[in-house]
Amino acid sequence: MKNKRAQIILFGWGHISKKKKSEKPIKICEHCHLNYLYLTRVTRWFTLFFIPIIPYKSNHYLLCPNCEFGYEIDEENVEGLIQQLESGSDQKSNKKYVIWNCEYCQKEFTSKKEAEKHERRCKQNRRESWFRNLKEDLSNLFSA
Secondary structure, X not given: OOOOOOOOOOEEEEEEEEEEOOOOOOEEOOOOOOOEEEXXXXXXXXXXXXXXXXXXXEEEEEEOOOOOOEEEEOHHHHHHHHHHHHHOOOOOOOOOOOXXXXXXXXXXXXXXXXXXXXXXHHHHHHHHHHHHXXXXXXXXXXXX
């Protein structure tokens, strides 16, 4: 009788590698407030015996290295964003590279200063509106 050997091949997918595309910080992390978001390329791999073999998906993110919170960046905006970071300027060009969003109204900006200024105003307006609504609700509650 011959000895039969069982052969096992272990394969999987979902291994993730991260590589910073720029060392310049972009914006403070809104989640942990401890670190800055950096432009990062995230690649998912097919693995064989736990060794990454074939990349099958790659995306770019503005990612916090501390808490891994971030935003996905459209592929058409990545090259322009890299050029903008390398040149060190926030100058507007013919093509609009959107990298800043207001947390409250999702309005898009190309400049960090403009976005932060708008976000502060938007936050204040939302707070004032919330208090105004609360005051109206309380007055309606107690007037009845």
